[in-house]
Amino acid sequence: MVRPQPPEGVHRSRLRRAAALLSSLCAVIASNVVAAPVQAAGSAGPCALPRSEAHHSEGLDSWDPAYPRPRGRLHAVMVFLSFPDAEPATGPGDLAADHFPGTSRFFERASYGKFKLDVHPTKRWLRMPRKSTAYRIQRDWDAEHRSAYLRDAIAAADPVVDFSRYDVVYLVADPDAPGVDSDATKVINLDEPISVDGAPLSRIVTVFEHHPPDRNVLAHETLHVFDLPDLYHRPTDGKGDWDTHVGDWDLMGSQFGLASEPFGWHKWKLGWLDARQVDCVRGPGTGLHVLEPLEAPMQPGADDRTRLIVIRTGPTEAVAVEARGVGGNDAGSCAEGVLVYRVRSDTASGDGPVQVLDGHPRTGACVGASVYPPLADAPLDIGESVGAGGGVRVTVEGRTTTGAWTVKVTTK
Numbered sequence: 001m002v003r004p005q006p007p008e009g010v011h012r013s014r015l016r017r018a019a020a021l022l023s024s025l026c027a028v029i030a031s032n033v034v035a036a037p038v039q040a041a042g043s044a045g046p047c048a049l050p051r052s053e054a055h056h057s058e059g060l061d062s063w064d065p066a067y068p069r070p071r072g073r074l075h076a077v078m079v080f081l082s083f084p085d086a087e088p089a090t091g092p093g094d095l096a097a098d099h100f101p102g103t104s105r106f107f108e109r110a111s112y113g114k115f116k117l118d119v120h121p122t123k124r125w126l127r128m129p130r131k132s133t134a135y136r137i138q139r140d141w142d143a144e145h146r147s148a149y150l151r152d153a154i155a156a157a158d159p160v161v162d163f164s165r166y167d168v169v170y171l172v173a174d175p176d177a178p179g180v181d182s183d184a185t186k187v188i189n190l191d192e193p194i195s196v197d198g199a200p201l202s203r204i205v206t207v208f209e210h211h212p213p214d215r216n217v218l219a220h221e222t223l224h225v226f227d228l229p230d231l232y233h234r235p236t237d238g239k240g241d242w243d244t245h246v247g248d249w250d251l252m253g254s255q256f257g258l259a260s261e262p263f264g265w266h267k268w269k270l271g272w273l274d275a276r277q278v279d280c281v282r283g284p285g286t287g288l289h290v291l292e293p294l295e296a297p298m299q300p301g302a303d304d305r306t307r308l309i310v311i312r313t314g315p316t317e318a319v320a321v322e323a324r325g326v327g328g329n330d331a332g333s334c335a336e337g338v339l340v341y342r343v344r345s346d347t348a349s350g351d352g353p354v355q356v357l358d359g360h361p362r363t364g365a366c367v368g369a370s371v372y373p374p375l376a377d378a379p380l381d382i383g384e385s386v387g388a389g390g391g392v393r394v395t396v397e398g399r400t401t402t403g404a405w406t407v408k409v410t411t412k
Helices: 019-027 092-099 102-112 143-157 216-225 264-270
Strands: 073-082 115-121 168-173 186-194 199-207 278-281 283-293 308-314 317-324 336-346 354-357 385-389 392-399 405-411
Touching: 073 143, 073 336, 092 115, 102 115, 102 216, 143 168, 143 186, 143 199, 168 216, 186 216, 199 216, 264 308, 264 317, 283 317, 308 385, 308 405, 317 392, 317 405, 336 385, 336 392, 336 405
Parallel strands: 073 115, 073 168, 168 199, 278 308
Antiparallel strands: 186 199, 283 405, 308 317, 317 336, 336 354, 385 392, 392 405
């Protein structure tokens, strides 16, 4: 739901339903949200994979209404939390400026202006009741201490913030407090939404970043709030490479990536692309497609130029093809061309729901800058092709005078 812009000022009511609220927050906090009803996502067409019960499923034939949809204007509140064992060295205004307007601009570019995120930061630090070290903040946070942190943070903010006015909640901890671990920044999902100020609250972005923070970190976490999955690979021993699935392509793989523009598949899922801009390949044969670079702005009025080619290869599998340039959110990219990747809608967040196909498996690029150089040069150039499995082959035939790519897709 899009809510009107909230006025700045103190929310005057005192702690309401304190006992009930604290009790609710002591409930189990899970990494996965329980299954919720789904809503049809419109005429997505036959190439749209079905949503599954996998956490943050890449299916886009329906929308889970437990997540806000990033269309139009949404409002976010940013709450700043200090602790008794540290005096903040940085003001709330400076911490807000670490993330905004940069995060909002990222979304405006990625969505072609279809989504605007307005942030409303509180003006002062709100004191937590316990020392920062008491919460044992870390990446793999146990439920007991995570619950205690959320319980205390919402209780501290409730006299000042009317949570019913906001679609997204950021809880920002003093980055210099001794118990704060920057690696713990994440979205916390609640098994059951809690009611705060008469509105359900089911997921909260907890921010523990350094000042200045990791690049694009808040955009990455906010996209989890909109039901996008992690695309990185987490090694079981923590010592392997995290970025083997998608490399620099799409910030859901890494917020440090050189090409942080969301995949065309994700733009389709979020409603920033629609079926008019997606070429759906059905059945065997060979076809030519003119593919506009993904990051290129939309033309005024109806823009029906193709931004994504999808070849359905199974009940829960598809091959996606898009053109990536050097500009916009991909300004730091060291390669351009036609990117090919596989998508699975039955694979959970963090388990590899997207796999980029390497168009140049014997080479890499941008060593020292890329998060995974072997995939930094993955896009195909003119005259190159790649087999995508399932009898699918993608070949780049040429470029138009306007910079679009001509792509041949062959299916058996």
